[in-house]
Amino acid sequence: MSLLGCPIEDIDTPALVVDIALMENNIRRMSEFFADKPANLRPHTKTHKTPILAHKQIAAGARGVTCAKLGEAEIMAAAGIRDLLVANQVVGTLKIRRLVALAHHCEIIVAADDAENVRAISDAAVAVGVQVGMLVEVDVGMQRCGVPPGQPALDLAEIIDQCPGILFKGVMGYEGHIIGEPDDETRYAGCRTAMTLLTETADHIRRSGLDVPIVSGGGTGTYKVTGTFPGITEVQAGSYVLMDATYQKRIPEFDCALTVYSSIVSRPSEVLAVADAGLKTMTNDMGIQTIRDVRGAELIRQSEEHVKIQLPGQSCALRPGDKIHMYPSHVCTTMNLHDRIYGVRDGILETIWDIAARGRSH
Numbered sequence: 001m002s003l004l005g006c007p008i009e010d011i012d013t014p015a016l017v018v019d020i021a022l023m024e025n026n027i028r029r030m031s032e033f034f035a036d037k038p039a040n041l042r043p044h045t046k047t048h049k050t051p052i053l054a055h056k057q058i059a060a061g062a063r064g065v066t067c068a069k070l071g072e073a074e075i076m077a078a079a080g081i082r083d084l085l086v087a088n089q090v091v092g093t094l095k096i097r098r099l100v101a102l103a104h105h106c107e108i109i110v111a112a113d114d115a116e117n118v119r120a121i122s123d124a125a126v127a128v129g130v131q132v133g134m135l136v137e138v139d140v141g142m143q144r145c146g147v148p149p150g151q152p153a154l155d156l157a158e159i160i161d162q163c164p165g166i167l168f169k170g171v172m173g174y175e176g177h178i179i180g181e182p183d184d185e186t187r188y189a190g191c192r193t194a195m196t197l198l199t200e201t202a203d204h205i206r207r208s209g210l211d212v213p214i215v216s217g218g219g220t221g222t223y224k225v226t227g228t229f230p231g232i233t234e235v236q237a238g239s240y241v242l243m244d245a246t247y248q249k250r251i252p253e254f255d256c257a258l259t260v261y262s263s264i265v266s267r268p269s270e271v272l273a274v275a276d277a278g279l280k281t282m283t284n285d286m287g288i289q290t291i292r293d294v295r296g297a298e299l300i301r302q303s304e305e306h307v308k309i310q311l312p313g314q315s316c317a318l319r320p321g322d323k324i325h326m327y328p329s330h331v332c333t334t335m336n337l338h339d340r341i342y343g344v345r346d347g348i349l350e351t352i353w354d355i356a357a358r359g360r361s362h
């Protein structure tokens, strides 16, 4: 029997619930920010992994989507999204075959930081008669992937430009080393340093005669800087659409639209309750999560299937069977644990969406 149209209390737990009105507001707020900026928003789907949400972002003005993995891009393309950036390296024969196969069905751009990988992608693309778009990934301080800024990026851009199976599209650099910095000024100053490295690299490449149409960086924690930084053409923010308790402390203009809906399963003492939202339901890689509507209560510890809640005392009436909402501390990794998301408006279940790209880490 369908639960659509039923009150939220009928949803069994644990479950992921999105407040659709809050989510729509987040989408609107971000698209209004970008409406008069030269940079485009290309939202990162690693946050929601849900094609209908990508379509909503595009309908609100986003230019295509960013994906973390090829598997995510395949799901988005199958759902009709035509403009995709995989902001990661696609390495190895099997994956490269999948990449060039995908290029038959959409415009796909991929990041690269290695000449041998570039040539392997070009050869595979030529073999099936397609061209793949490519960005040089530049290490702007995160020390993860990417070539150093300046000449090494130009060297790789020139190799890409010579490859018949590839279209050189520009550069990307993700300022992940600074994006979680709590202090606004420090975060924004670090972001400006990173984006200076990226835009100067783009200019260096242009001086060699190559076109650099895309200069891509940024996330939710820095969109105000990256979205207005001269020379940045695309911003990859993703978390803003659903948000989480960690980001919300720093970027309060977006609401936490996603909650983990959970049942109390035990009340062993006046000061302790236990709910069914363990590590297999809600991640803690960004720290302990936040309980939404029980005054004075705090989540204190998770195990696989349980979370312990410290209560203010006897005055708290929580009993086994009661349901509560919690804000995840990291939306992206929590979404990846679930098959579906329950969309609620004014307390009524309006829709259930498949998180179709969850687990697509290949």
Ligand SMILES: Cc1ncc(COP(=O)(O)O)c(C=O)c1O
Pocket (backbone or CB within 6 Å): 044, 047, 087, 174, 176, 179, 217, 218, 219, 220, 221, 236, 237, 238, 239, 240
């Ligand atoms: C390549 C890349 N771009 C952008 C982002 C930003 O996403 P968010 O909106 O969560 O800050 C991330 C986050 O991990 C990322 O890895």
